[in-house]
Amino acid sequence: MSEDGSSSEETNTPTTSVSQDTSTAETTAITTSAFNIHPETPSSSSSFNTHLAVQSLSSILTTVSPSLLSQDQDPAFYLLHNPDISSQVSSLLHLPDSGAGDNNLCRWFYDTFQSSEPQLQLVVLRFLPIIAGLYLSRVALKKPLAGFEAVLLAIYAHETTSRAGQAVTVNVPDLSYPSIYHESKRPAKDNDAADLNLAVISPSLEPHGTVRSTRRARIVGVALELYYSKISLMPVGSKIDFCEFCKVWSGQEGHELQDDEDSVEFQENQGNADKESVIKEGRIALPWELLQPISRILGHCLLGPTRDEELIGSASAACRSLYSRSLHDINPHAILATRSLLRLSKMALDPKNNVDHTEIPMSDVISL
Template identity: 50%
Template structure:
């Protein structure tokens, strides 16, 4: 199977054999054209044989995942001891996704200075695995999207050598999302601000058959906003489309973030702080004001941020197009109840760096979103500290009466 990109050869030459899956298992790709041979059809199909298909599909998925895991262990020899045993589990792809040691080994290999080139075997493995029809294998690949995006943006601004491997992986994410949207924008219904709340807004009334021209019975037009514009297929990562391609890859990661391991979220927090300028001295000054100080504090802080803009450390171009998915991911890391404390602390520090950067660049959407996340984080931490203090006072006070346990009553049958 040879992969071509609109007449131009792809940086990766994929060689694979499909024994029982047909070409209809994959959605049509306007960018990547795949040449396959359909398997011969059974001349005597049995229409009553419905029980063998699920088992056959399950076994093909297991075999495919084991094959990908074995190939990954040969590419990452430093983590072969932690990757190879995962192939013997009942769910190999999920085991690979949830394994901290395997994820650490792959992350270390991606962070090597020589990674990301067009002949990088690890990028080739990620690219091929993303084309797999197995959803769990695609989740494994998607878990490395923040790391690949962070390494790519951090290296591309420093005139690094060819990063065709990283670009091919990011384009695979982008083109898959473009195909799923079918050239349509993502729309969102905007509530009517003239009503007291969302629950006071009456539904649009349908016109009566007898009074079609009556103005009060006309349906109220819905207010619709464009959440994301239509995506155009890309054959390469241009400098003008770089932020859009990376933002779409991060948006794909956000859609599956509830299934992602903690290491992926920590990678995003790390690179978001670096992109914003984590050495900015004013990032710690944003928590000095109480919520009641209002606009005066904000204008004062903005003046401080403009003064220290030149000494904010190493940064990259960080437009609102890229800030938008980053802030959504940081919001999940801060507010999702199942996240670890390490993820919440990393997101708390990262969102303050993003707020400082947005204030430097005067991006009003990012300022409002990041400041809201900071306030929610402060209130959540204050509430947690109050609960801890109250429980400590109760346990340390010897005069506090303890509630006696009710005796257990057992019902016996006669």
């Protein structure tokens, strides 16, 4: 009897395991079919988040098809560089109620950035110029902007965690110290004096759960700092969007500014050389917390490796508008920064500077 009982137990055990394996296989098949993941491909958390983001975006945009997941190219790269997707997202963001808290596109931006996938975060940062531009321009209109604020706070929280309470600093050389390549008869100074050469680019961040008027410039500025750190990966269209919003933020027309080698002066406009520029809608306050990352981004647009004529022209126009605004506000820091950008823009537009000095010149003349 005991032998029969043991044999019956042995035959029942494999049956139970087979049923469990069957249910697991069915569950896996349902999951993979729901997200168009090939069953033979090992699904990592990264690919799962990417597929989930594409599925969610396909319900918002008509240009995103779920069949994108079955293609060989990277879906995140496709979302970042596809012009049709960028155009439709831009159109949706420019709608009057796009920044509301119940906006599906803002919710997608928030959830996608919170996924902590670097490639998906780049897709969100690609549209940061439009989000920040519309948000800052609409604040004075007292419109509901909880959707935009949620995205900006998510980016700010990400930077707060990444920096771990540390400020972004840079060491500036002190010319009062002798060079290590030269001998000096002067006695060496105290090492404590070298601490004074530590320049703070961005102070340490404090966690914030809401956007107040006193924190708004800092939160948006930190988001722009993150955008600048990834700007080499951004498409040209995103940079042009940023330059266009810089002109809107300045609230000034920079067309009447004339560049020369030594100064930037106002041209006479109908006999009035001191006539103020026309103030447009969208003008915002430009504290240094905003103007510093703006200047760094514009500097990249002017002198970056992407020598795009449209980008350089748009960045130059933004520099002229910001310089006109700094003169209007009589802001010394802004005048110095924007004046330097104007000089850089002139260098970028000068064809004489588009020379590769690493190339060997070809000439038929033999010089002795």
